[in-house]
Amino acid sequence: xxxYGKPIALFCAGLLAFxxxxxxxxxxxxxxxxxQSDVLIPEEDEKIGTGSYDDWALTNTYVDLGLMSKNVExxxxxxxxxxxxPGFEADFKGWGVPHLYLKGISDFGFDVTVGDFxxxxxxxxxxxxxxxxxxxxxxxxxxxxxxxxxWKGVQFKVLxxxxxxxxxxxxxxxxxxxxxxxxxxxxSSKMRDKGITWMVGASGVLKQEGDEDIIVSGTxxxxxxxxxxxxxxxxxxxxxxxxxxxxxxxxxxxxxxxDNGYIYHRGNALMLSASYSKRGASAxxxxxxSEDMSYRSQRSMVGTSxxxxxxxxxxxxxTYALAALYPYATQAAKGEWAFQGEFGYSFKRNTAxxxxxxxxxxxxxxxxxxxxxxxVEEFNGSTYGTDGYKSKFFKVGGxxxxxxxxxxxxxxxxxxxKLNLMYMNQRYNKDxxxxxxxxxxxxxxxAEGKYQFNKKLTLRAEAQYLATRQxxxxxxxxxxxxxxxxxxxxxVSDMWNNGATNLxxxxxSVTFNYKAHRLMAxxxxxxxxxxxxxxxxxxxxxxxxFQVSYNYNF
Numbered sequence: 175x176x177x178y179g180k181p182i183a184l185f186c187a188g189l190l191a192f193x194x195x196x197x198x199x200x201x202x203x204x205x206x207x208x209x210q211s212d213v214l215i216p217e218e219d220e221k222i223g224t225g226s227y228d229d230w231a232l233t234n235t236y237v238d239l240g241l242m243s244k245n246v247e248x249x250x251x252x253x254x255x256x257x258x259x260p261g262f263e264a265d266f267k268g269w270g271v272p273h274l275y276l277k278g279i280s281d282f283g284f285d286v287t288v289g290d291f292x293x294x295x296x297x298x299x300x301x302x303x304x305x306x307x308x309x310x311x312x313x314x315x316x317x318x319x320x321x322x323x324x325w326k327g328v329q330f331k332v333l334x335x336x337x338x339x340x341x342x343x344x345x346x347x348x349x350x351x352x353x354x355x356x357x358x359x360x361x362s363s364k365m366r367d368k369g370i371t372w373m374v375g376a377s378g379v380l381k382q383e384g385d386e387d388i389i390v391s392g393t394x395x396x397x398x399x400x401x402x403x404x405x406x407x408x409x410x411x412x413x414x415x416x417x418x419x420x421x422x423x424x425x426x427x428x429x430x431x432x433d434n435g436y437i438y439h440r441g442n443a444l445m446l447s448a449s450y451s452k453r454g455a456s457a458x459x460x461x462x463x464s465e466d467m468s469y470r471s472q473r474s475m476v477g478t479s480x481x482x483x484x485x486x487x488x489x490x491x492x493t494y495a496l497a498a499l500y501p502y503a504t505q506a507a508k509g510e511w512a513f514q515g516e517f518g519y520s521f522k523r524n525t526a527x528x529x530x531x532x533x534x535x536x537x538x539x540x541x542x543x544x545x546x547x548x549x550v551e552e553f554n555g556s557t558y559g560t561d562g563y564k565s566k567f568f569k570v571g572g573x574x575x576x577x578x579x580x581x582x583x584x585x586x587x588x589x590x591x592k593l594n595l596m597y598m599n600q601r602y603n604k605d606x607x608x609x610x611x612x613x614x615x616x617x618x619x620x621a622e623g624k625y626q627f628n629k630k631l632t633l634r635a636e637a638q639y640l641a642t643r644q645x646x647x648x649x650x651x652x653x654x655x656x657x658x659x660x661x662x663x664x665x666v667s668d669m670w671n672n673g674a675t676n677l678x679x680x681x682x683s684v685t686f687n688y689k690a691h692r693l694m695a696x697x698x699x700x701x702x703x704x705x706x707x708x709x710x711x712x713x714x715x716x717x718x719x720f721q722v723s724y725n726y727n728f
Contacts, residue, residue, distance in 0.1 A: 202243065202244075203241055203242070203243050204241070204242045204243070205239070205240070205241055205728075206239075206240050206242065206728060207237070207238045207239040207240055207727075207728055208236075208237075208238045208725070208726060208727045208728070209235075209236070209237050209238075209724065209725065209726040210235070210236045210307070210724070210725050211233060211234075211235040211236075211722075211723070211724045211725075212233065212234050212235075212259060212721075212722075212723045213231060213232070213233045213721065213722040213723070214231070214232045214233070214259055214260070214717065214719050214720070214721055215230065215231050215232075215719050215720040215721075215722075216231075216232060216260070216717055216718065216719040217718045217719045218718075219699065219716070219717075219718040221677060222677060222679070222699055222701070222702070222716040222718065223702065223715075223716050224715070224716050224717055224718055225715070229257045231257065232257045232258060232259050232260065233254065233255075233257055233258075233259070234254075234255050234258055234259050234262075234307065235253070235254040235255070236251060236252070236253050236254075236307065237251065237252040238250075238251045239251070244279070245278065245279045245280070245281070246276075246277065246278055246279065247275075247276070247277040247279070248275065248276045248277070249273075249274070249275050250271055250273065250274050250275075251271065251272070251273035251274075252269075252270075252271050253268075253269060253270065253271075253272060253273075254269040255267055255268060255269060256268060256269045260714065260715045260717050261705075261712060261713055261714040261715050262310045262712075263310065263340070263477055263479070265339070265340040265341065265342070265479075266310050266340050268340065268341045270341070272290070272312075272338065272341060273289075273290045273312075273314065274289045274290055275287055275288065275289030275290050275291055276288050276289055282324055283322065283323045283324030283325070284320065284321060284322045284323065284324055285320075285321050286318070286319070286320055286321075287318065287319045287321075288317075288318045289316065290314045290315070290316050290338070291303075291314060291315060291317075291319055291333075291335075292304050292305065292314055292315075293315075293319065293331070293333060295351065295353040295377035295379070295407060296353075296375060296377055296407050296409045296422055296424075297409070297422055297445065297486065298483055298484040298485075298486065299407050299422065299424035299443050299445075299464075299467065299483055299484075299485065300351075300377060300378075300379045300405040300406065300407045300424050300426065300469065300482070300483050301351050301353075301377065301379045301405075301407075301482060301483055302481075302482075302483055302484040303315055303337070303482075304484070306707050306708075306710070308705055308707065308712075309478055309705060309706075309707055309710060309711075309712045310478060310479075310712060311478050311479070311710065312338055312340075313337055313338060313339075313479065313480060313481055313482075314337070314338050315333065315334070315335035315336065315337055315338075315349060316335045316336050316337075316338060316343055317333065317334045317335015317336060318333065318334065318335065319331060319332070319333035319334075320332050320333070326360050326361075327356055327357040327358070327359075327360030327361060328354070328355070328356050328357075329353075329354070329355045330352070330353070330354050330355075331352065331353050332350075332351070332352040332353075333350065333351060333352075334348065334349065334350030334351070335348070335349065335350075336348060336349070337349050337471040337480055337482065339471075339472065339475070339479050339480045340479065345472065346383075346471045346472055346480060347381040347382055347383035347384075347471040347472065348381065348382045348383075349379065349380070349381045349471055349482055350379070350380050351377060351378055351379035351380065352377065352378055353375065353376075353377040354375060354376055354377070355373055355374070355375035356373065356374050356375070357371065357372070357373050358372040358373070358374065359371050359372055368414065369414060369415055370412075370413070370414045371411075371412075371413045371414075372410070372411070372412050372413075373409075373410065373411045373412075374408075374409070374410045375407075375408070375409045375410070376406070376407065376408045376409075377406065377407040377408075378404070378405070378406045378407075379404065379405045379406075379482065379483075380402060380403070380404050380405075381402070381403050381469075381471055381482060382401060382402050383401055383402075383403070383471065383472070383473060384401065385399055385401060386399060386473070386474060388430075388436055388474075388558070390553065390554060390556055390558045390559055391554070391555070391556050391558065392554050392555065392556070393554050395559070397430060397436060397558060397559050399430060399473070400427070400428055400429070400430075403426065403427050403428070403429045403469075404426070404427045405424060405425065405426040405427070405441075405469060405483070406424070406425055407422065407423070407424040407425075408422070408423055409421065409422035409423070410422075416450055416451055416452045417448075417449070417450055418448070418449045418450075418451075419446075419447070419448050419449075420445070420446070420447040420448075421445070421446050421447075422443075422444070422445045423442070423443070423444050423445075424441075424442065424443040424444075424467070425440070425441070425442045426440065426441035426442070426466070426467060426469055427440060428440055429441065429466070429468075429469065429473070430473065430559075431468060431470060431473035431474070431507075432473065432474050432475065432476055433468035433470070433476075433506070433507035434466055434468060434507045434562065435557055435558065435562065436557075436558045436559065437466075437557050437558070437559075437560055437561060437562030437563075438559065438560065438561055438562070439465070439466045439561050439562045439563065440466065441464075441465060441466035441467045441468075441469070442464070442465060442466075442467070443462065443463065443464035443465075443467050443485065444462070444463050444464075445460065445461070445462040445463075446460070446461050446462075447459070447460040447461075448460075454519065454520040454522070455518065455519050455520070456516075456517070456518040456519075457515075457516070457517050457518075458514075458515065458516040458517075459514075459515045460488055460512075460513070460514045460515070461511075461512070461513050461514075462488055462510075462511075462512040463509075463510075463511050463512075463545075463567070464485055464506065464509055464510060464512075465509030465545055465565060466507060466509060466562075467483065467485055467506045467507075467509070468481070468506040468507040469481065469482045469483040469506075470482060478710055478711075478712055481710075484708065484709075484710070485504045485506045485709060486504070486708055486709055487502055487503070487504045487512075487706075487708060487709025488512035488513065488514040488540055488542065489501075489502040489512075489514070489540040489542065489576055489578055489709070490514075490516075490538045490540055490578055490580060491707075491708075492580075492598075494596065494618075494620050494622075494636070494638060495636075495638060495651050495653075495667075495669055496618050496620070496638040496639070496640040496649055496651050496669070497580070497596070497598055497618050497620065497638075498706075499640060499649065499703065500600065500602040500604075500614060500616070501704055501705075501706035501711060502540075502542065502575070502576040502578075502602070502607060502706070502709065503607050503704070503706060503709060503710065503711040504709030504710070505575060505606065505607075508544070508545075508606070509544075509545040509565070510542050510543065510544065510545065510575060511542065511543045511544070511545065511570045511571065512540075512541075512542045512543075513539075513540070513541045513542070514538075514539065514540045514541075515537075515538070515539045516536070516537070516538045516539075517536070517537045517538075518534070518535065518536040518537075519534075519535050519536075520532060520533070520534045520535075521533040521534075521535075529585070529587075531585075531586035531587070532586070533583065533584070533585050534583070534584040534585070535581070535582070535583055535584075536581070536582045536583075536584075537579075537580075537581050537582075538578070538579075538580050538582075539578070539579050540576065540577065540578040540579075541574070541576075541577050542574070542575040542576040542577070543570050543571050543572075543573060543574055543575060544570075544571030544572065544573040544574075544575060544606075545565050545570075545571045546565055546566055546569040546570060546571045546572075547563040547564070547565050547571065548563060548564045548565070549562070549563045550562060550563060550564060573603070573606070574601055574603060574613070575603045575606050575607070576600075576601065576602060576603060576607070577599075577600065577601040578598065578599075578600050578601075579598070579599045579600075580596055580597065580598035580599070580618075581596065581597050581598075582594065582595070582596045583595045583596075590625055590626045590627070591623065591624070591625045591626075592623070592624045592625075593621070593622070593623050593624075594620075594621070594622040594623075594624075595620065595621055595622075596618075596619070596620040597617075597618070597619055597620075598616075598617070598618040598619075598620075599616075599617055599618075600614075600615070600616045600617075600618065601613060601614070601615055602614045602616070604645070607704075607711075608704075611644075611645060612644060613644070614642055614644040614645050615642060615643070615644060616640050616641060616642035616644075617640070617641045617642075618638065618639070618640045618641075619638065619639050620636065620637070620638045621636070621637045621638075622634070622635070622636045622637075623635050629659070630658060630659045630660075631656075631657070631658060631659075632656070632657040632659075633654070633655070633656050633657075634653075634654075634655040634656075634657070635652075635653065635654050635655070636651065636652065636653040636667075637651070637652055638650070638651040638652070639651075642673075645674075646671050646673050646674040646675055647671070647672070647673015647674045648671075648672050648673040649669060649670065649671055649672065649673065650669075650670045650672050651667070651668070651669045651670070652667065652668055653665065653666070653667040654666050654667075660687065661686055661687055661688060662684065662685065662686055662687075663684070663685040663687075664683075664684055664685075665681075665682065665683045665684075665685070665696075666680075666681070666682045667680070667681045667682075667698075668680045668681070669701060678699070679698070679699040679700065679701045680698045680699060681696060681697075681698030681699065681700075682696055682697055682698060683695065683696030683697075683698075683721070684696070690726055690727045690728055691724075691725070691726050692723075692724070692725040692726070693722075693723070693724050694721070694722070694723040694724075695720070695721070695722050696720070696721045696722075697719070697720050697721070698718070698721075699716070699717070699718045700714065700716060700717045700718070701716060702714065702715050702716040
C-alpha cells in the first residue's frame with residue numbers, strides 16, 4: 175500500500191474543516207465522484223506473442239470522490255493497480271490514495287488549492303500536468319496553487335510542488351511557475367464594438383533537481399549538470415469575427431538529459447496558427463518548429479512519465495482502427511518541423527453536390543520533417559557535455575518523419591441511412607518513432623454506414639483496408655455494432671493481417687448502460703502496437719482474454 179501517511183491526516187483535517195465551514199454557513203454540500211475499473215483475464219497465445227502471465231486477472235481501478243460547496247472543494251482518489259494491465263511500466267504497480275486536494279474559493283476573485291492538482295500554461299509548451307489513464311500518465315503536482323481573477327480581463331496563477339511519478343514524489347524535482355493572461359478587449363470599448371478579442375499571455379517555469387554522476391564514456395570526466403532549469407513562454411491570440419490567429423514562442427535553458435543524450439543545447443518552440451470558420455466552411459493552418467523541448471522533472475527517466483510539459487502532435491487523431499495503426503509520437507527531444515492544414519466544407523441541401531440531405535467534406539494534411547542539423551565536434555567519441563548540434567532556425571531538414579493526407583466525406587443518403595467515407599495516404603518513419611523498421615508507405619480506405627431502423631434500434635458497420643508493401647503488409651478490418659437503446663450495444667470486429675502473418679485479431683463485446691452505469695464485457699485478441707493521445711504514446715503488448723470494463727459517475 176502506497177501514498178498514505180501524512181497526506182491522509184492532512185486531508186482528514188481538511189475534510190473536518192470543510193464540514194464545519196459548510197454547516198456553519200448552512201450551505202449545500204454536494205458529493206460527486208466516479209468509479210472506473212478495467213479488467214483483463216488473460217490467456218496465453220503463442221501465435222500473437224502474448225507471453226506468459228503470473229496473475230489470473232489484471233486490473234486498473236480508480237475511485238474518485240469529491241465534496242463541493244460554494245467556497246470549498248475537497249477530493250481524493252483511490253487507485254488499485256497492484257496487478258496492472260499489460261504494457262504499463264513496472265513502477266506503475268501499487269495501490270493507495272495518491273491524489274488528495276483541498277480548495278478554497280473566495281468571493282473576491284481568487285482561489286487556493288493545496289494537495290495534488292493539474293494545470294496548464296498556454297498550449298503546454300513549458301507546463302502541462304494532466305491525467306491520461308490509457309497511457310498510464312499522471313504527472314500532477316503535489317504542492318500549492320493560487321489563482322487570481324479579481325481584476326477585469328486578467329487571470330494570474332502561481333504554483334509549485336513536487337511532481338508525481340507513479341507512487342514516488344521523493345526523487346522528483348521541485349517545479350514552480352507563474353502564468354499571466356490579459357484580455358485586452360476588456361479595456362477597449364471600440365474593440366468590443368467591433369467584435370475583437372485579443373489575449374496576450376506569458377509564463378515562466380523553474381525546475382530544481384539534484385545533481386547526478388553522469389560520466390562521459392571512456393573517461394573520468396563527470397558532467398557538470400545544471401540543478402536549475404528555466405523555461406518561459408509568450409503568446410497572443412487575436413480574433414475578429416470568423417478569423418482567429420495564435421502565435422506562441424517558448425524557450426528552455428540548458429537541460430542535459432537521457433532524452434537528448436546529455437547535451438547542453440537550449441530548447442525552443444515556435445507555433446503559428448490561423449483559422450477561419452463560418453456556417454458550412456472552416457479552415458485551419460498551423461506550423462510548429464521545436465527543438466530539444468523534452469522537459470522532465472527527472473532528467474534520467476525514460477518513457478511517458480515525469481514530463482513537465484507537453485508538445486502537441488500536429489497530426490490528425492484518427493479513431494478508425496487501421497488509420498490509427500501507425501500513430502505519430504511527437505519528437506520533443508529530436509525536434510521537428512510540423513505543418514498541418516484542415517479544411518471543411520458543407521454542400522447545402524437540394525443542390526447538385528449536396529443532394530437531398532447535404533454533403534460534408536473534410537481534408538486534412540499533416541507533414542512533419544526533421545530539423546536541419548550540423549553536429550558539433552564530439553568529445554572522446556561522444557556528444558555528452560557538448561552543444562550537440564547547430565541548427566539554422568528557418569531551414570527544414572531533409573528527413574520526413576510523418577505524413578498524412580486524408581479526405582473524408584459524410585453523406586446522409588436517406589432519412590435512415592448515413593454513410594462516411596475516408597481515403598488516407600500515409601508515410602510513417604518507423605525508424606524515428608519506434609527506433610527500427612524503415613519508412614512505411616500506406617494507402618487506407620474506410621467505409622462506415624449507419625442505419626437507424628427506429629428510435630431504439632441502430633446498426634453501424636465499418637469496412638477498412640490498409641495496403642502497404644512494408645512492415646507486415648496489408649490489413650483488413652470489419653466491424654458490426656448493434657445499438658438497442660437505451661440499454662444494450664453488441665459489437666463484433668476482426669482485424670486481419672492478410673499480408674505477412676495471416677493473423678486475425680477478433681473481438682466481441684456486449685455493453686450495458688443503465689442511468690450513470692456502464693458495463694462492458696468482451697473477449698478477443700489485441701494486436702501489439704502503440705496507443706497514442708496528443709502525440710504521447712505507450713507500447714501495448716499483444717493480449718488475448720476476457721475483458722470487463724465498468725464505469726459509474728455520480
